[in-house]
Amino acid sequence: MTSALNGLKVLDFSTLLPGPFATLYLADLGAEVIHVESPTRPDLVRLLPPYANGQATSHSYLNRNKQSVALDLKNPESIELIKQKISEYDIVVEQFRPGVMQRLGLDYQTLAEINPRLIYCSITGYGQSGSYKDKAGHDINYISLSGIAGHSGRKQSGPPPMGIQIADVAGGSLHAVIGILSAVIERQVSGQGQYIDISMTDCVVTMNNMAASASLAGEQHQQVENEHLNGGTFYDYYETQDGRYMSVGSLEPQFMAGLATALELPVLMAKGASFDADDRKEVKQAIAEKMKTQPFVYWQSLFSGLDVCVEPVLKLEEALDSQLAKERGWVVNVPLNENSEQTEPQLACPIKFSRSRLNYSFIGQKLGESEL
Structure with a gap:
């Protein structure tokens, strides 16, 4: 069996969570992903505890199957090397603020002149246009501006701090994958690449789907503790005798x-x-x-x-060791490198194919372990 995205080649300039999680999906599905990192300013995910097998567990997971290349993007030689190699690539993913890649000489217009088939995806908090485009933000800010936080939680306590990054992952990462693969399919017809502008806030606002349709067309505005989602009926969480x-x-x-x-x-x-x-x-x-x-x-x-x-309501460790987790294969043991018999347990890719195989070649590499 071959992987579904076998043959696609991705150049990944992203850091932290949204871009790396998107390219993790592409890598698990079989694309060749080369992660370009700064040799002097490490991706903060590399520094986040806890650690296992000599490196941060988050880095080992998010950069699974990816080759790590260390390049100083402020060095003209590095920029020239990327331009020389860009014709070999199908996809670029970047997560800098708007304008940064243009200043580096690695923007879509510049690279598309060299490789017209290039699909170029930018992931930012607020997109490439509008008055918010240059503002900093985090997941909590994006879900606040999207309206999600405004109709979540309790009247007494207000919006709850979430246990996961909703806008980063469901907004940025997964919508980036949808956009990239859609552009890959379109390229089969047109022969041309294109630019994809992913705003985490734009994308997460669509997760209001049912509430937004009621508000926009039905003029039925959501309130905290609304009928179905947040405790207005008996649809809710209930405490047991022992505090679970x-x-x-x-x-x-x-x-x-x-x-x-x-x-x-x-x-x-x-x-x-x-x-x-x-x-x-x-x-x-x-x-x-x-x-x-x-x-x-x-x-x-x-x-x-x-x-x-x-x-x-399970604790995370209970969920990952549950009967459902075992039956559905939520956890996979990934080799430390392509030649290693030692493995590290990680979350598996949740997509299941009848024919195509998933790729679990190695955990995230050490900084600069590969070359462009």
Whole structure:
């Protein structure tokens, strides 16, 4: 079996998370990815603890299957070398602020004159145009401006700090992969490459999908603790006797009936679908009180055999060692290098093909281990 993206060659100038996670997908799917890094200013991901096998675990994962090339982009010789080699590449990914690659002489217009088939993707917080384009930002800022934080959380406590980078990954990384592969397909028809402008904020705002469609066309504006997503009904997290949590999403009638039976709460069937605020409060309070009568393992065992959309809230280490993780192959052991028998456990690529194989050749390389 060959990999799905076998034959594509990627030059990656990105750092930290959004760009590297995008090119990790491309590398896992079989593209040859060459990661260009500064020899004097290390990617901060290389410095983030914890460490395993002599380097940061985040770096080892995000740069899996990629060749590390150390080049000083302020050195004219490095720029000239890239221009000499650019005709060999299909895709460029960069994550600098707007204008930086142009000042270096590595912008799309310059490189496309050398290689008209080049697909060039820029990932930034706010895009290449508009009044925000030169502003700094982080994930928390992007989801704030997108409207997501504004209708998440509780009225009493406000928006919750998230445990993952939503805009960086779901906004920047995955939309970059979609854009790049779409351009690859289009190039098969036109024979031409093109430029892709990925704004993490632009992309993450589309994750409002259902709420935004209701707001734009239906003039139904979302509020914190709205009907389905944030606790307005009994769709919520419930604390157990020992301080753990269960997630309850039993909205459909058949699931609601199953939940009512399992919890022995007739009020749930009588008032669970009511639009009356007092009824909703009564139902939610009844579920909350019931959940606190038993420990986490009791509810986990009870609902494991029921199909009612109730699941335990797992800690990350529990999730990665769960039955589901094993059955679906969430974790893969990756060689330290192409000739090593020693491996490091990492998250697997979640895409599963009937024919094409995934690539797990080696963990992230040491700085400058390869040459351009």
